[in-house]
Amino acid sequence: MPDLAPEVELFRDFLRIRSVSGEGPAGSYAQAVAWLEAFCQRLGLPTKQVEPVKGKPVLLATWAGNSDLPSLLLNSHYDVVPAMDEFWNVNPWTADVVDGKIYGRGTQDMKCVCVQYLLAIERLKAKGFVPRRTVHLSFVPDEEVGGVDGMGKLLQTPEFTSLGVLGLALDEGLANPGDAFTVFYGERTPWWILVRAAGPTGHGSRFIKDTAPQKLMRMAERALAFRRAQEDALGHDQNGCKHGTAKKLGDVTTLNLTMLRTGVSNDNGKTFCLNVIPTEAEAGFDVRITPHLAPKDFQTLLDKWCEEEGVTWQFAPWTRPLKEHHLTETNSSNPWWVAFQEVVTGMGHKVEPEVFPAATDSRFLRELGIPALGFSPMKNCPILLHEHNEYIPIDTYLSGIEVYVGLIESLASKDKLEGEDDQLKRRRVR
Numbered sequence: 001m002p003d004l005a006p007e008v009e010l011f012r013d014f015l016r017i018r019s020v021s022g023e024g025p026a027g028s029y030a031q032a033v034a035w036l037e038a039f040c041q042r043l044g045l046p047t048k049q050v051e052p053v054k055g056k057p058v059l060l061a062t063w064a065g066n067s068d069l070p071s072l073l074l075n076s077h078y079d080v081v082p083a084m085d086e087f088w089n090v091n092p093w094t095a096d097v098v099d100g101k102i103y104g105r106g107t108q109d110m111k112c113v114c115v116q117y118l119l120a121i122e123r124l125k126a127k128g129f130v131p132r133r134t135v136h137l138s139f140v141p142d143e144e145v146g147g148v149d150g151m152g153k154l155l156q157t158p159e160f161t162s163l164g165v166l167g168l169a170l171d172e173g174l175a176n177p178g179d180a181f182t183v184f185y186g187e188r189t190p191w192w193i194l195v196r197a198a199g200p201t202g203h204g205s206r207f208i209k210d211t212a213p214q215k216l217m218r219m220a221e222r223a224l225a226f227r228r229a230q231e232d233a234l235g236h237d238q239n240g241c242k243h244g245t246a247k248k249l250g251d252v253t254t255l256n257l258t259m260l261r262t263g264v265s266n267d268n269g270k271t272f273c274l275n276v277i278p279t280e281a282e283a284g285f286d287v288r289i290t291p292h293l294a295p296k297d298f299q300t301l302l303d304k305w306c307e308e309e310g311v312t313w314q315f316a317p318w319t320r321p322l323k324e325h326h327l328t329e330t331n332s333s334n335p336w337w338v339a340f341q342e343v344v345t346g347m348g349h350k351v352e353p354e355v356f357p358a359a360t361d362s363r364f365l366r367e368l369g370i371p372a373l374g375f376s377p378m379k380n381c382p383i384l385l386h387e388h389n390e391y392i393p394i395d396t397y398l399s400g401i402e403v404y405v406g407l408i409e410s411l412a413s414k415d416k417l418e419g420e421d422d423q424l425k426r427r428r429v430r
């Protein structure tokens, strides 16, 4: 194999750390943070580790600007989803390079961005650039499992408050198979819901009325009818983003039945007493509410289905569902949007604004009123997050560094933007 660029070797090192969400192999979160911290220190950036939840460290780093204008936040998550090694053509944890592509879990989602931010700063420092606005970096854990213990908790710490006023945050996006960068200005609001039914027991040979499984199935059928209607409304593409078509996945609400649990067992689920009607049944749903549907209106539907079928629902207790949508404006009322778009198009790239179909940590930032754009500089590149054989082409990875050089240089040089003060006044928190 020909020698690889040092930027690639560095990235491969980071990919080899198995920082699977919830802390995969013991100490892998600490290892990832130590790696990032050492890199920041080599760049001369002061760092701080914050651990709002034990074993789930957040790394903060700061490149101080020479003004007290609102700063930029470059956020990335260093955790990755697990990999089912047996389905991969390469080892997901050795960062193999094949045909000009770097393979591995996290290559797209989103260890590339963690490293690209830092390499871009290294290049800017090397050419003597001094930012006017302070640039903060946050590297957070647990995004892949909902972010409650990562970004969610970070925002409540004094260390976060001491970052001062943030003008704009950048966070992850998705690759775009076409010749444009997708930029996400909002997300569908995720609701993870548990539905419970209770009913009479009896012999499995009889017609017992309104059993728990029956009630649960009736409710589920109504929920799935809603799902079918949404799928019809989308009208095309069953798998997510289809570029250049009218409706995107972010424009409809998805609902999936992802857990079902019932039955009577006296050996911990090895076998079941199939002739005994269970008195309880439970279902879990993953719902992603489009910004076109108010969460309270979806709740009204859910309440109705449950009430009419005699079951109850609750949010999964380990989640922190948002009751309102929070979108970053993509018009002239948001000077950061104007600036971002100008810079990226000025570098000769097309920009396609979109609603993120899944959830990222940006939703916690937007909830505070901080404008956040989801952007991972990968174009002409398939979307491979969470898939087997996730990869990023070397060229895409390397050109992404230059995109960040241009973005950071330009955004961090901005004097006060027109409308920036008004935008800050409209912010509900901070």
Ligand SMILES: CSCC[C@H](NC=O)C(=O)O
Binding pocket: 143, 144, 145, 146, 147, 190, 191, 192, 319, 358, 359, 360
């Ligand atoms: C309920 S928050 C879940 C967050 C997760 N994020 C990335 O995949 C997702 O499933 O979208």
Ligand SMILES: [Zn+2]
Binding pocket: 077, 109, 110, 143, 172
């Ligand atoms: Zn991600």
Ligand SMILES: [Zn+2]
Binding pocket: 081, 109, 144, 385, 386
């Ligand atoms: Zn992910």
